[in-house]
Amino acid sequence: MTSQSQKDPLVSRRGFLSVTWAVALLALFAQAGHALFKFLRPRVEPGAFGGQVIAGRVAEFAAGSVNHVQKGRFYISHTEDGGLLALWHRCTHLGCTVPWNEEQGVFLCPCHSSAFSTTGEVLGGPAPRPMDLFPIKIVDEQVVVDTSTPIERSKYDPGQGIKV
């Protein structure tokens, strides 16, 4: 003869299967969510655009010079007032890459002829604002530029550069 407790186990088979299925589905969704997050998250190579880029040693940027740092997509401009600016090479009109014109001493956009000064200010053309800046700092005599956070501005101010 069997007792009542043997007929009604503490956890029924149906209950056990329900919990198992719920845990398995939860694990599946968590794994899929993690994979999707990793796939969609922008990949930033160390030292490349989108992260911290070492432009070079401070001494490499002579007064009045403009140097392109291709891996960071910016120019280091050593302005007349003694500051270093990191100017994003992207035109503020429609986003073309703006080359430096050494002869004329200006940035000249090939798309619609916007011109920018060495401080990135608009000299002519349809560009609505100066070239965007990246935050810049000096670490162990190296110029380090944070390309993750471009800064829009309406005009140049000497406080925007870092004094060297």
Ligand code: FES
């Ligand atoms: S994209 Fe540079 S002027 Fe239009």
